[in-house]
Amino acid sequence: MKKYPHIFLALFCWLLWGCTKTIKIDIPGSEPQxxxxxxxxxxxxxxxxxxxxxxxxxxxxxxxxxxxxxxxxxxxxxxxxxxxxxxxxxxxxxxxxxxxxxxxxxxxxxxxxxxxxxxxxxxxxxxxxxxxAPFTPDVQNLKYDSFSRALQFTIRDNDPASNYYRIEITAIDTSGISGFGQVVFSTADYSLELLGATNELIDLPVEDPSGTYAFTSDQVFSGGVKTIQLSLLGGDLSSTAQYMVIVTHCSKEFYDFSRTNIIHTFNGNNPFNEPVQLFSNIKNGLGIVAAFNTQFYPVEF
The missing domain is CATH 2.60.40.10 (Immunoglobulins)
Structure with missing residues (x-):
C-alpha cells in the first residue's frame, strides 16, 4: 500500500468529486421589475x-x-x-x-x-x-428659548386614522448671504425616533442622542395631544436666521419609506455600511404610493 500512495489519493479525490452537487441559487431581483x-x-x-x-x-x-x-x-x-x-x-x-x-x-x-x-x-x-391622505397637522404653542436653545410645541391629532409624524428644523439665513439648512437636535423623549445624525435609527435611551429628523406615532399621544421638546445643537442662529419647524403628518407607507430612504441616503456609497432595502408597498412590482401632509411653522423670537 505504501508503494502506491498516489493511486489511493487519486481514488479519494475521484470519490469526493463524485459526491459534490452543483446548486444553482436563484437570487431575488435578477429580472427587471x-x-x-x-x-x-x-x-x-x-x-x-x-x-x-x-x-x-x-x-x-x-x-x-x-x-x-x-x-x-x-x-x-x-x-x-x-x-x-x-x-x-x-x-x-x-x-x-x-x-x-x-x-x-x-x-x-x-x-x-x-x-x-x-x-x-x-x-x-x-x-x-x-x-x-392625512389631515393637516395642528401645531400649537411654539416656543423657543435662545438661552437654553430649547424648542417646545404641541401637536394636536385630529385625524381618526392611525398615522405618524415626522419633525425637522431648518435655519434660513435672513440676510440672504447664505443658507444654513437642517438643524441637528437632541431630545430626552423616549417616544421619539431620531434619525439623520448617523445611518441608523437611534433607540433611546442613549447618551447625547442627536438627529435631523424625529418620528413619532399618534399612538403615543395622550388624549390626542403630544408635547414635543427638543434641544437645538450647535451655535445659536436666532440673530441671523429664521428657524422653521417642518411637521409632516404621514401615512404608515410614507413613514416606512421615509425612514428607509433617509438611512439609504446617509449610507452613501460606503461599502462597510449594511445594505438598506427601501420600503415598497407596490403589488407585483417595486416603488411607493404614499400620502403625506407637510406644513411649515416659523419660530417667533
Whole structure:
C-alpha cells in the first residue's frame, strides 16, 4: 500500500468529486421589475406618477422608462380617471439619451380619502399601491428659548386614522448671504425616533442622542395631544436666521419609506455600511404610493 500512495489519493479525490452537487441559487431581483412611484400631498390639485423598469444588480444596463403604460387613479375604490403623459424629461446615459415619462392628472387630494394607483405595462402584471391622505397637522404653542436653545410645541391629532409624524428644523439665513439648512437636535423623549445624525435609527435611551429628523406615532399621544421638546445643537442662529419647524403628518407607507430612504441616503456609497432595502408597498412590482401632509411653522423670537 505504501508503494502506491498516489493511486489511493487519486481514488479519494475521484470519490469526493463524485459526491459534490452543483446548486444553482436563484437570487431575488435578477429580472427587471416595474417600478411605480407616487407621492400624494394633501391639498394638491394634481396627481403625478413616475414609472421605470428596475435594473438587476448584476446588470450594467441603464433603467428604461415605459411610455406606453395605462395608469389609473381610484378615489375610495371609485375610478377617478386616467393619468396621461404630461412631462418628457431627457435622461442622459453613458452612451445614449433616454426619456423619462411623467404621468399626471388634475385631481384634488383630499384628507381622509384613500387613493389607489394602478399601472398596466405591456408584458407585466398590473402593479398597484394605495394610501390614505392625512389631515393637516395642528401645531400649537411654539416656543423657543435662545438661552437654553430649547424648542417646545404641541401637536394636536385630529385625524381618526392611525398615522405618524415626522419633525425637522431648518435655519434660513435672513440676510440672504447664505443658507444654513437642517438643524441637528437632541431630545430626552423616549417616544421619539431620531434619525439623520448617523445611518441608523437611534433607540433611546442613549447618551447625547442627536438627529435631523424625529418620528413619532399618534399612538403615543395622550388624549390626542403630544408635547414635543427638543434641544437645538450647535451655535445659536436666532440673530441671523429664521428657524422653521417642518411637521409632516404621514401615512404608515410614507413613514416606512421615509425612514428607509433617509438611512439609504446617509449610507452613501460606503461599502462597510449594511445594505438598506427601501420600503415598497407596490403589488407585483417595486416603488411607493404614499400620502403625506407637510406644513411649515416659523419660530417667533
Amino acid at each position: 416595474p417600478v411605480l412611484n407616487v407621492l400624494l400631498q394633501t391639498g394638491d390639485d394634481i396627481v403625478n406618477a413616475s414609472l421605470n423598469m428596475s435594473v438587476p444588480f448584476e446588470s450594467t444596463d441603464e433603467p428604461t422608462y415605459p411610455g406606453d403604460a395605462l395608469v389609473r387613479l381610484y378615489d375610495n375604490d371609485s375610478l377617478a380617471g386616467i393619468l396621461e403623459i404630461c412631462e418628457r424629461n431627457p435622461v442622459y446615459n453613458e452612451n445614449s439619451i433616454d426619456t423619462q415619462y411623467i404621468y399626471c392628472m388634475p385631481y384634488p387630494v383630499q384628507a381622509g380619502h384613500t387613493y389607489k394607483v394602478e399601472a398596466d405595462i405591456p408584458g407585466f402584471k398590473t402593479i398597484s399601491g394605495q394610501s390614505t
